[in-house]
C-alpha cells in the first residue's frame with residue numbers, strides 16, 4: 324500500500340490510535356528491527372519519512388549538468404542522487420522512508436536474485452501512486468496473482484521472435500521514412516548537415532512499432548486509439564508533475580472532464596474495433612499475419628464459449644482490453660525510445676564504436692539494405708553496444724517489490740511484512756565491485772561473451788528485470804533498437820551537437836534533461852538493394 328493509502332486506511336479504520344500506530348509506532352519499531360540487524364538509514368520523520376531530503380538531493384543534483392568532455396559516464400550521483408548520497412553513509416543496503424512506508428534499498432545481486440527469482444512468490448509488485456497507475460493502466464504491469472498469470476499467458480505469443488519478425492518490414496519502413504526526412508533536411512541546409520533532437524523523433528518509430536504489435540491488421544484504427552491515448556497520457560503526466568492532492572483526479576476540473584471524455588472515446592473506439600474483428604472471424608486462422616495483442620485478447624475473451632475448454636479464472640473483458648492498451652502504450656513506447664536516444668548519444672560520444680558498428684552493418688547486411696531478422700541476429704557489435712547502453716543508461720532505473728509476509732533473505736536479513744524493497748537497477752549496473760574499475764567507462768567489449776558473463780555476478784545486468792515479471796517486450800525492444808540503429812549507421816555519420824548538454828535525469832524513466840540534439844551528415848546515397856520489404860526502399864517508395 325502506498326503512502327497516502329496508509330494514511331487514508333488508518334484514518335478510515337479507527338481514528339486516532341490507528342493513525343498514531345501507523346504514522347509513529349510502527350515506523351519506530353521497524354527502524355529498530357532493522358537497526359538490530361545492522362541496517363540503518365536517514366531517520367523517519369513524522370508523516371513525510373525522508374521524502375523531503377530525497378527530493379532536495381535530487382533537485383540539487385539535477386541543477387548541474389555533467390562536465391564536458393563526456394568521456395566518463397559516472398552519471399549515477401546525478402540520476403540517483405539520494406541513493407548515491409545515503410549509500411556513502413550507510414552502505415549499499417539501507418532503509419529509507421516513503422512517508423510511513425519503509426523502503427529497503429537492496430543492491431546485492433545475490434539478494435536481488437532471491438527477491439525477483441528464487442523467492443519471488445513472497446513479494447508483490449508494489450502498488451504505484453494512483454496518478455502513475457492512471458498512466459500505466461491496470462494491465463500486465465500492475466496486475467497480480469491469477470489475473471496477471473492469465474493475461475501474461477495470453478499475451479506472450481505476440482512477443483515470440485517468429486511473430487515479431489513479421490512486423491520488421493513495416494517498422495523498417497517507418498525508420499527509413501524518418502531517415503529520408505533527415506536526409507532531405509540536411510540537403511536543404513548549405514552545411515549539408517542537420518541537427519536533430521533524436522529523443523522526439525524516436526518516439527514516432529516506437530509508437531509505430533507498439534501500434535503494430537498491439538493492433539496488427541487493424542493498424543489504422545489502432546493509430547486513432549493510441550492518438551487519443553497519447554492525449555490522455557499528456558493530461559495525466561501534467562497532473563502527475565503538478566498536483567499532489569489526494570482525490571484531486573475525481574474533481575470535475577476542466578482537465579479532468581477532458582480526460583474523462585477522452586477515456587470514453589477510447590473505449591467507444593475499442594468496442595467498435597473489437598466488434599469488427601469478431602465479425603471478421605477467428606484471428607488464429609490467419610496465416611502469415613502477425614499475432615497482435617488485440618487479437619490474442621479477443622480470442623481469449625471468446626474462448627470457452629461453446630467449447631469444452633476449462634474457463635479461465637477471470638475472463639478477459641472489454642475493460643481489460645482497454646487497460647492493457649494503456650499499459651502497452653505506456654510500457655512499450657518511451658522505454659524503447661529512451662534506449663534508442665541513449666544509444667545514439669553514446670555512439671556520438673564514442674566515434675570509434677560508431678565506426679566499428681557501421682562497418683559490421685555493411686559487412687553483414689551490405690550497403691543500402693534494410694536488415695532482415697537473420698542479419699540483425701548477426702550484428703554482434705551492435706548487440707554489445709546496446710547492452711552497454713542499457714547498463715550505463717537503463718531506461719527503468721529502479722524497481723520496487725513489497726513483502727507480502729515476514730520473510731528472511733540470504734539466510735540473515737529479516738524483512739517485516741509490507742516493507743518495500745527498492746532495487747536500484749542503475750546502481751547495480753554502475754557498481755565497480757561488480758563491473759571492475761572501468762565501471763563508469765563505455766566499453767561494449769565487456770559483453771563479448773554474453774550478458775551473463777559480463778560482470779562478476781550474472782544478476783549484475785538486469786535492464787529488463789528478472790524472473791516471471793521480467794519485461795515481456797524485451798525481444799521487441801532489442802529488435803526495434805537494432806533495426807533503427809543499423810539503418811541510421813548505414814545512412815549517416817553523426818556527432819553531438821555543440822548545443823548538447825549531458826544531463827541524464829529521471830522522471831519515471833531515464834531521459835536527457837535538455838533533449839538530445841545530434842548533428843547528422845548523410846553518407847553516400849543508399850543503393851536500391853532492399854530484399855526485405857519492397858516499399859522500404861525510399862527510391863521505390865515514391
Ligand code: HEM
Pocket residue numbers: 448463464465475533536650651654655656658659662717718719722723785786787788789791792793794795796797799800
Ligand atoms: C528498452 C526498452 C525496455 C526496458 C528497459 C524495459 C524494462 C522493463 C523492466 C525493468 C520491467 C520489469 C519491471 C519489474 O520487474 O518491476 C518491465 C516490465 C514490463 N515491460 Fe518492459 N521494458 C522495455 C520495453 C518494453 C516494451 C517494448 C514493451 C511492450 C511492448 C514492454 C512491456 C512491459 C510490460 C507489459 C511489463 C510488465 C510485465 C509483467 O509484469 O508481467 N516493455 N520492462
